[in-house]
Amino acid sequence: MEFVAGNTFGAAVFPSYGAFNLSYAMIYIPGTGIPTSYTDKETGELNGQFTQALAMYVWAWFILTIIFTVSAMRSSWILSKSIPSSTLL
Numbered sequence: 001m002e003f004v005a006g007n008t009f010g011a012a013v014f015p016s017y018g019a020f021n022l023s024y025a026m027i028y029i030p031g032t033g034i035p036t037s038y039t040d041k042e043t044g045e046l047n048g049q050f051t052q053a054l055a056m057y058v059w060a061w062f063i064l065t066i067i068f069t070v071s072a073m074r075s076s077w078i079l080s081k082s083i084p085s086s087t088l089l
Contacts, residue, residue, distance in 0.1 A: 009075055013068050013083065020061055027054065 003011035027034050038050035065083065072080040 009071065010079070013072075016064070016068075024057075027057075 026032055030036065035046065035050075038046050038053070040047045069080060069083050072083050
């Protein structure tokens with residue numbers, strides 16, 4: 001709907017966060033094999049590499065959020081406030 005209205009920035013930002021939510025959920029779905037590849041076979045718990053990989057993933061999205069926020073400051077005040085607040089929720 002944003003793209004039809006001519007708002008290409010909104011058409012790029014909001015689906016990106018939707019993709020983030022879907023991909024973050026996919027990390028924890030057992031069928032993907034991600035949790036089992038980071039599980040310690042002796043204890044059955046997630047090892048430290050999982051938390052480091054997840055931290056790098058979230059850090060990359062944090063950098064993208066900063067870029068989106070700086071870009072939004074040029075377009076509208078409301079959009080520049082809604083991007084960080086939607087990230088915190």
